[in-house]
Amino acid sequence: VSDRFSRQSFLGPGAQAAFENCRVGILGLGGGGSHVLQQLAHVGFTNFAIFDPDVANDVNLNRLVGATEFDVRWHLPKVAIAARVVKAIRSDANVEVHQCRWQDEPLALRGCDVVFGCIDGFAERREAEACCRRFLIPLIDIGLDVHIAEGEPPQMAGQVIVSVPGGPCMTCLGFLTEQRLAQEAAQYGAAGPRPQVVWANGVLASTAVGIAINLLTGWAGRNATIYFSYDANDGTVRPHPRLPFVDLRRPCSHYPDSDVG
Amino acid sequence: MTATLRLPGRLLRAVREDLMRPHTFALERVGWIFARAAREARGVLLLAFDYSGVADEHYIDDQTVGARINSAAIRRALERALRSGDCVLHVHAHAHVGPPGFSPDDTEGLRELMPSFGAVAPHAIHGAVVLSDDRAAGRVWLPPSRDPNPARVVLVSPGLTICGGEP
Numbered sequence: 470v471s472d473r474f475s476r477q478s479f480l481g482p483g484a485q486a487a488f489e490n491c492r493v494g495i496l497g498l499g500g501g502g503s504h505v506l507q508q509l510a511h512v513g514f515t516n517f518a519i520f521d522p523d524v525a526n527d528v529n530l531n532r533l534v535g536a537t538e539f540d541v542r543w544h545l546p547k548v549a550i551a552a553r554v555v556k557a558i559r560s561d562a563n564v565e566v567h568q569c570r571w572q573d574e575p576l577a578l579r580g581c582d583v584v585f586g587c588i589d590g591f592a593e594r595r596e597a598e599a600c601c602r603r604f605l606i607p608l609i610d611i612g613l614d615v616h617i618a619e620g621e622p623p624q625m626a627g628q629v630i631v632s633v634p635g636g637p638c639m640t641c642l643g644f645l646t647e648q649r650l651a652q653e654a655a656q657y658g659a660a661g662p663r664p665q666v667v668w669a670n671g672v673l674a675s676t677a678v679g680i681a682i683n684l685l686t687g688w689a690g691r692n693a694t695i696y697f698s699y700d701a702n703d704g705t706v707r708p709h710p711r712l713p714f715v716d717l718r719r720p721c722s723h724y725p726d727s728d729v730g
Numbered sequence: 731m732t733a734t735l736r737l738p739g740r741l742l743r744a745v746r747e748d749l750m751r752p753h754t755f756a757l758e759r760v761g762w763i764f765a766r767a768a769r770e771a772r773g774v775l776l777l778a779f780d781y782s783g784v785a786d787e788h789y790i791d792d793q794t795v796g797a798r799i800n801s802a803a804i805r806r807a808l809e810r811a812l813r814s815g816d817c818v819l820h821v822h823a824h825a826h827v828g829p830p831g832f833s834p835d836d837t838e839g840l841r842e843l844m845p846s847f848g849a850v851a852p853h854a855i856h857g858a859v860v861l862s863d864d865r866a867a868g869r870v871w872l873p874p875s876r877d878p879n880p881a882r883v884v885l886v887s888p889g890l891t892i893c894g895g896e897p
Contacts, residue, residue: 491890492897516897518771565771580734580770582884582892604768605736605777605886633887635740684890726740729777730766 474513480686487685488513494581494606495519496571496597498547500532500665501611502587504674506551507534510558512682517555517564518581520571521547532667572596579604583681586610587674589663591649598632598639602724608632609680610639611673613699615664625669625701628709629676631684633695640723642696643711669701676706732773732895733870733879735765735819735859739887741778746861748783749823756789758796762807763819767855776817776855776870776881782807795835797822804843811851818847818854819868823861829893830862832869840878844871857881866893 474485493514495502498521506519524544525536533547535554552564567574578584584606586597594610601608613627632638639645676697683689695717696709720726737745741763749759761783765776788803811818820840824830832840840858847856848871857870857878868881882895 487892490892490895490897574771576769576771579768579775580772582897583890603777604770604775605738605884607886607890633739635738635887685892687889720740726738727779729779730768730775 477512480682480688484682484686484688485513489515491582491685492516492518492580493681494571494578494584495551495587496578496584497521497587497589498551499523499529499587500534500667500670501613501674502585503534503536503547503551503554504667504671505585505587505611505677507554507558508674508678509681510555510562512678513559515559515562517562518567518577519548519551519564520567520569520574520578521551522569523547525550528662532665532670534667575600579606581606583684584608585677585681591645591653594639595645595650598645599724601632602634602638603729605634605729607634607684609677611677613665613669613673613701615666617664622702623664625664625666627669627673627699627701629673629680629697629699629706631680631693631695634724635726636721637695637715637717637719638721638723641719641721642709642715644696669699672699672701672706731872733776733855733857733868733872733881734770734773734884734895735776735778735857735868735870735881736884736886737763737778737859737866739885741781742861742885742887745781745821746823748781749821749861750825753786753789753797755791755793756797757793758822760784760797760799760820760822762810763821763859764810764814765817765819767817774855774872776819776857778819780816781821782810795839804846808846808850811847811854811856815851815854818851818856819870820844820858821861825863827863827865829865830860830867832858832860832867836860840869844878845876847871848873859883865891868894 525540546568616624694708698709764780765778790798792798866883868883869878883893885891
């Protein structure tokens with residue numbers, strides 16, 4: 470096993486132990502979460518709690534990492550496909566599978582040391598962040614959107630946000646706003662299928678995994694960016710333009726330090 | 731049952747800053763971390779949210795140990811445990827890099843101290859933490875056991891440092 474990770478030894482002598490000692494939660498095992506999980510398994514993480522109520526459908530095959538036509542035919546749960554992917558890479562991995570909404574297994578989520586939010590919608594993100602803050606868990610959230618306007622090429626953009634207890638939250642960063650939440654609530658059930666593609670999900674997942682690696686090893690420096698903006702049309706991932714206007718040292722007012730448990 | 735203590739970054743900085751202050755005669759400082767307990771699937775979480783250092787005048791001049799505190803310091807922490815039901819963790823620091831450990835003096839002192847906390851706040855989980863410059867070690871007394879259990883300690887920021895135990 471030691472040879473397996475020789476190409477990433479620059480991460481530091483304690484890196485592999487840190488990965489194996491870290492329990493990772495993944496909320497949503499669709500296009501984003503399946504990518505994240507596969508990468509984490511390759512990197513050497515071995516302890517996972519994964520949450521998704523859905524089964525694989527034909528519409529998922531354009532982006533669901535590890536899914537096959539067989540899985541679709543037999544309506545395999547996305548979490549089962551994900552666990553299979555991990556086990557194929559790392560047979561000794563411990564994958565705790567929850568074929569349900571993460572909200573339905575709160576004790577399993579609380580035990581995670583870091584959580585990846587690979588979920589849709591602003592309201593659910595706020596819920597996940599509130600839960601992670603209460604239990605002092607760093608949350609790495611990814612999201613992708615495609616805007617289609619007549620006469621224009623589709624605009625595909627996304628974000629990766631690191632929400633660490635005590636630091637700026639998604640509201641502090643201006644990503645979660647009352648206006649967005651209200652718009653989403655008003656459109657509930659009317660949004661239709663959201664465009665999603667595997668390569669853009671891969672960029673966001675890779676960025677998110679890189680952030681987790683840096684949290685655990687510090688290889689890229691401790692003052693790493695907490696809010697990335699992805700422009701798929703330009704092919705760029707950059708620190709979000711709003712970041713210079715956020716006081717990163719100011720305590721988050723939305724989740725006070727005393728609001729734990 | 732596993733026990734995991736999570737220490738958020740701002741609180742951890744405050745703890746370190748206080749513990750690193752020199753004292754007139756004590757060789758090291760001690761303090762109290764306050765936490766709330768919560769269940770998780772495989773055990774219990776201790777979620778730290780507050781800290782209180784021991785006042786200068788509450789140290790006893792005893793050069794045979796790093797720090798010895800008087801009954802007033804202990805009573806103050808006991809009163810808070812009684813009043814709030816919070817979990818209380820004794821904390822001190824060793825100035826080095828790498829995993830710290832509890833010394834024989836630490837172990838003996840805590841063995842005498844911890845039953846008092848269990849007596850005043852029996853439904854809370856109490857324990858001790860020793861910090862190094864970059865890591866930590868923890869012990870908790872899980873009722874009804876009178877012997878300590880090792881605790882995982884997660885330093886939540888800067889970075890994410892997970893010390894000890896099984897994930």
